Amino acid sequence: MTCLELVVYTVKNAHKAKHARRAAYDVISLYDGFVSRQHYTAIDEPCRFTDIVHWRTYECARNARGRALMDPALAPFMCQLDEIISMDHYFEDALLPA
Numbered sequence: 001m002t003c004l005e006l007v008v009y010t011v012k013n014a015h016k017a018k019h020a021r022r023a024a025y026d027v028i029s030l031y032d033g034f035v036s037r038q039h040y041t042a043i044d045e046p047c048r049f050t051d052i053v054h055w056r057t058y059e060c061a062r063n064a065r066g067r068a069l070m071d072p073a074l075a076p077f078m079c080q081l082d083e084i085i086s087m088d089h090y091f092e093d094a095l096l097p098a
Contacts, residue, residue: 002035003061004090005053010082014046017080021049024077028053031067033060047082061089 011017018041025037033056042048055061065087068074 001057001091003055003058004092005051005055005061005087006090007051007053007087008048008085009051009087010045010048010085011080012047012082013080014041017047017049017077020077020080021051024074027071027073028064028068031060031064033057033064048085058089058091 021039025039028034029037035054035056037054038052040050040052042050053061055064069078
């Protein structure tokens with residue numbers, strides 16, 4: 001069952017963070033279980049970002065989080081983080097017949 005990871009956070013400098021995020025996801029896309037990603041910037045708050053990442057399983061998402069915290073290749077992005085507002089994981093609900 002695939003896992004959706006939804007992360008909402010603020011950064012210190014939007015311009016620098018966008019470049020660092022792009023490089024970070026080039027690295028993260030090589031992690032086991034990575035499926036896809038989408039990035040959003042808040043309309044009224046350019047320093048608030050939302051990332052949606054799809055993982056093959058919740059276990060892959062958990063393992064990636066632990067690895068990302070220790071990965072030196074992600075340090076430029078991690079240095080741009082100001083506050084993680086929320087980080088949640090979701091699985092797709094199967095639709096029930098009507």
